[in-house]
Amino acid sequence: MRNFLVALLLLIVACNSQAGTLLVLGDSLSAGYGLEPGQGWVVLLQQRLEQHGLPHRVVNASISGETTAGGLVRLAALLDQHRPDWLLLQLGANDGLRGLSLAAMRDNLDRIVMRAGQRGIKVVLIGMQIPPNYGRVYTEGFSTVYRDLAAKYRLPFVPFLMARVALDPELIQPDQLHPNAAGQPLLLDTVWPVLEPLLR
Numbered sequence: 001m002r003n004f005l006v007a008l009l010l011l012i013v014a015c016n017s018q019a020g021t022l023l024v025l026g027d028s029l030s031a032g033y034g035l036e037p038g039q040g041w042v043v044l045l046q047q048r049l050e051q052h053g054l055p056h057r058v059v060n061a062s063i064s065g066e067t068t069a070g071g072l073v074r075l076a077a078l079l080d081q082h083r084p085d086w087l088l089l090q091l092g093a094n095d096g097l098r099g100l101s102l103a104a105m106r107d108n109l110d111r112i113v114m115r116a117g118q119r120g121i122k123v124v125l126i127g128m129q130i131p132p133n134y135g136r137v138y139t140e141g142f143s144t145v146y147r148d149l150a151a152k153y154r155l156p157f158v159p160f161l162m163a164r165v166a167l168d169p170e171l172i173q174p175d176q177l178h179p180n181a182a183g184q185p186l187l188l189d190t191v192w193p194v195l196e197p198l199l200r
Contacts (some may be wrong), residue, residue: 003126019055020199023082023143024114025071026062026090029161029187033064034180042189045195048188051067054199058101059084068108075112079119088191090161096142097130106145115151124195125150126158129166138143151176156194163190 024030024042032040046058059082061074071091088111095105113123127146132139143159150157162179164186165171171183180188 015195019057020085021082022056022058022086022088023078023084023121024062024088024090025075025078025093026060026088027127028062028064028168029093030060030062030088031064031066032062033178034175035184036181038185039181040185041184041191044184044188045191048192049199052196056085056199062090065094066091066107067100068092068112069095069097070111072098072108075115079116084121086182087112087121087123088126088161089113089116089123090128092142092145093128093130096134096138099134099138100139102138102145105142106149109145109149110152113149113155115141115190116150118151122198123153123155124158124198125155126161126191128162155196158194160190161187161190165195 003012030040030042032042042058042062043062049058053185061078061082063070070090080182085189089109091112092105093111113125115125125146127143127150130142134142146157149155160166165179165183168183171179171186173180
């Protein structure tokens with residue numbers, strides 16, 4: 001009887017929530033680099049939605065090595081194909097690690113947000129930070145790109161995807177860049193408080 005009531009409650013919640021599509025546009029941090037299938041935080045996101053009775057579908061369009069320029073090039077086709085209600089934008093880390101122009105990075109992200117908004121798609125901006133060895137000016141400028149963009153468009157904003165794992169070597173792969181399987185739930189836990197209220 002208890003199981004029946006729980007199932008009924010989840011069904012009621014699901015019926016009260018209109019199903020939508022979440023498109024994750026990211027790089028290796030969201031593509032599950034170095035992980036077994038099913039271990040990445042984006043897969044865990046789909047599972048958590050189901051656990052909470054939220055009937056939304058997650059589409060992962062993340063590619064290892066992707067830059068903001070690459071994401072901008074792919075954007076229109078992805079939006080046409082998947083017609084998402086939400087765009088989780090997690091790009092920029094590779095721009096920073098390669099020392100690419102911050103002005104170009106800012107412009108690319110701005111265009112992605114603007115073009116998604118023109119289609120009525122709600123954007124969640126997921127930021128990153130880069131190591132201090134790139135110099136104070138570049139490092140601070142990199143973080144400022146995300147903050148300014150979030151403020152400009154009043155976006156739901158996750159300042160640093162790796163906030164809970166970056167300083168713990170037990171949660172990082174041997175390449176010292178990517179979170180391992182144990183770190184993936186913490187990535188999701190970083191995104192979830194910002195994302196979950198938007199999906200109710």
